[in-house]
Amino acid sequence: QENSFIKGFEEFQKTESQIHYADSIRTANRALFNRLVAELKLKQGTLTVKQNLYLTYFMGYQKAIAGEIKAAIALLDKVIEQDEYQFVKYRAIITKVTIHSTSKNYTQGFLVLNNLLPELKVLEDKIIYPEALFAVASFYNRLSIYHLSQQYTQQLLDTKPSPRYVCLANMLYVESMFFLKELTMEKIDNAWVAQCQAIGENMAANFIHVIIAEFYLNENKPELALELLLQHLQSVKSTQYYLLISRFNSFIAQAYYALGNYRLAERYALMVIDKIAENHSSLSIVRASKILYQLNKDKGDLTKALSFHELYTIHDKLYNDDLNKRSFTYQIAEDNNREKNNQLIILFEQNKNLKLERTLHERTREKDQLLILSLMLIVAILAYWTYKSKLTQRKLKKMAEYDELTGILNRRCFNELADTAIKYCRQSGQPISLILFDLDEFKAINDTYGHQVGDWVLKNTIMTCQKLCRKNDIFGRFGGEEFTILLPGCDNDKAFELAESCRTVISEISTLETGYDFKISASFGICSSENGSYSLNEIVKAADEAMYHAKSSGRNRVSIYGIDMHNTAEEPCLNETVTTVE
Numbered sequence: 001q002e003n004s005f006i007k008g009f010e011e012f013q014k015t016e017s018q019i020h021y022a023d024s025i026r027t028a029n030r031a032l033f034n035r036l037v038a039e040l041k042l043k044q045g046t047l048t049v050k051q052n053l054y055l056t057y058f059m060g061y062q063k064a065i066a067g068e069i070k071a072a073i074a075l076l077d078k079v080i081e082q083d084e085y086q087f088v089k090y091r092a093i094i095t096k097v098t099i100h101s102t103s104k105n106y107t108q109g110f111l112v113l114n115n116l117l118p119e120l121k122v123l124e125d126k127i128i129y130p131e132a133l134f135a136v137a138s139f140y141n142r143l144s145i146y147h148l149s150q151q152y153t154q155q156l157l158d159t160k161p162s163p164r165y166v167c168l169a170n171m172l173y174v175e176s177m178f179f180l181k182e183l184t185m186e187k188i189d190n191a192w193v194a195q196c197q198a199i200g201e202n203m204a205a206n207f208i209h210v211i212i213a214e215f216y217l218n219e220n221k222p223e224l225a226l227e228l229l230l231q232h233l234q235s236v237k238s239t240q241y242y243l244l245i246s247r248f249n250s251f252i253a254q255a256y257y258a259l260g261n262y263r264l265a266e267r268y269a270l271m272v273i274d275k276i277a278e279n280h281s282s283l284s285i286v287r288a289s290k291i292l293y294q295l296n297k298d299k300g301d302l303t304k305a306l307s308f309h310e311l312y313t314i315h316d317k318l319y320n321d322d323l324n325k326r327s328f329t330y331q332i333a334e335d336n337n338r339e340k341n342n343q344l345i346i347l348f349e350q351n352k353n354l355k356l357e358r359t360l361h362e363r364t365r366e367k368d369q370l371l372i373l374s375l376m377l378i379v380a381i382l383a384y385w386t387y388k389s390k391l392t393q394r395k396l397k398k399m400a401e402y403d404e405l406t407g408i409l410n411r412r413c414f415n416e417l418a419d420t421a422i423k424y425c426r427q428s429g430q431p432i433s434l435i436l437f438d439l440d441e442f443k444a445i446n447d448t449y450g451h452q453v454g455d456w457v458l459k460n461t462i463m464t465c466q467k468l469c470r471k472n473d474i475f476g477r478f479g480g481e482e483f484t485i486l487l488p489g490c491d492n493d494k495a496f497e498l499a500e501s502c503r504t505v506i507s508e509i510s511t512l513e514t515g516y517d518f519k520i521s522a523s524f525g526i527c528s529s530e531n532g533s534y535s536l537n538e539i540v541k542a543a544d545e546a547m548y549h550a551k552s553s554g555r556n557r558v559s560i561y562g563i564d565m566h567n568t569a570e571e572p573c574l575n576e577t578v579t580t581v582e
């Protein structure tokens, strides 16, 4: 009997140390952790209640790592529901906060945090207390609520925690200082990194490096940023943590770009884009694609510039959506902090009589429900408000670039793109030409059939001509019924061919759909760089003269600048050479 008691006790001790060991190597050695959990599962039936709770917690942790969030939460909730074993209970709460924060489920994370915060003050356990403070501080950090993150980090440092938490707390502290604009050159302390390196916390050390590098870049000191990043690039690569590696690469690209080394800026920015699958959506992609767009635009490679611009827009939107999501939660956090003084307390007061009749327990529950309801209302209002302002923003952006009626570029945006295209053609020795056209007797169409029919004519004219243009042609509305097409790589002859085709298709447009039957025509003017100038203003001016020549010669025709124009134009201003016409 004594023997079996000793055996049972030994087995209990063994399980206890297995649990303790599994817990301690949880993050450092995942394979061994999984093996230990598998062993514990085999003897599940013989485990004590406390040991079983630990096993459930470990299983929840495993599910969280595997990305099975729902299953993870269900297991952790089982541990949280009980009150007897506080240590493992808070472990589960902390993991739940982290899961919500990494899966960007900020509102849920905040609600869990809400339960944890009041308890923090009474948590005296030397292990759990710093761990909980760190979880709270990192959660606020992820939500970009840096003043609260800083507050909890300071509390964590005040507990004189283990070197690991000193290092992690410093990492959060540097980041919050940076975003709160409290970081200065004088404050940068080598001890932050040294503490992390001393205990092998490579990742945290490199997080600190990358924040300092970003600070240098903001301070317009790209050479310092570059030196710091290159010095630690090898060490960050060894972590194989792509989000951090990409952050390094994107800042290196930014520093090279600022220093005028475009070749290396491109190389490092491309490394970020190559790892896009591992990064999903991050600010590094936004940064890198913006640099690549800018570089290709400067080089005049419009096709590549456009594709990087598209990538930039997509990821910028994803990032901003996440930012918005975080800011909702921030609002909630703020409201919660003011809970005692804010509107909610008035609501509670109004319900006082009703509440007095209830038990204390019911009152607390009601308060929670009311709080949650109000929070949900705030979230809904904020969501609606942000959705509306996003829509307005998008609309404003579109309005700033495109003509509302025809959907082609407006004059300002046309000029911007045209400048880049002309610069590129001049540098690469290619011709470029410009077609300017204006509908004939359009005022009469408006006056006879009404403005709406006039609009229909404008839309259909553009739709018809657009089908004849190449992908690289730049089509814009100059105002009223005047339009322009810029043709990179094309000479007068090619431009003439397109203008003639446009003229023909316009004259063949059937207007029966409007309820009236009438003819549409337009007069075209062409000028190209063959006339000796690569200046957009001069080319437009000459094409305009050619177009007026077409109008004055009877309309519904194409005129090339310099051809038979001496009777209308005062002097051919670019080149006297007369090129072929019709």
Ligand SMILES: Nc1nc2c(ncn2[C@@H]2O[C@H](COP(=O)(O)OP(=O)(O)OP(=O)(O)O)[C@@H](O)[C@H]2O)c(=O)[nH]1
Pocket: 405, 438, 439, 440, 441, 442, 443, 444, 446, 450, 451, 452, 453, 454, 455, 458, 479, 480, 481, 551, 555
């Ligand atoms: N429906 C409509 N009309 C417009 C728009 N923008 C400008 N217009 C009209 O376009 C007409 C242009 O008239 P004019 O500049 O006299 O030229 P036109 O009648 O086409 O004569 P020519 O150019 O000499 O052939 C004006 O009546 C403007 O009000 C628009 O967006 N929609």
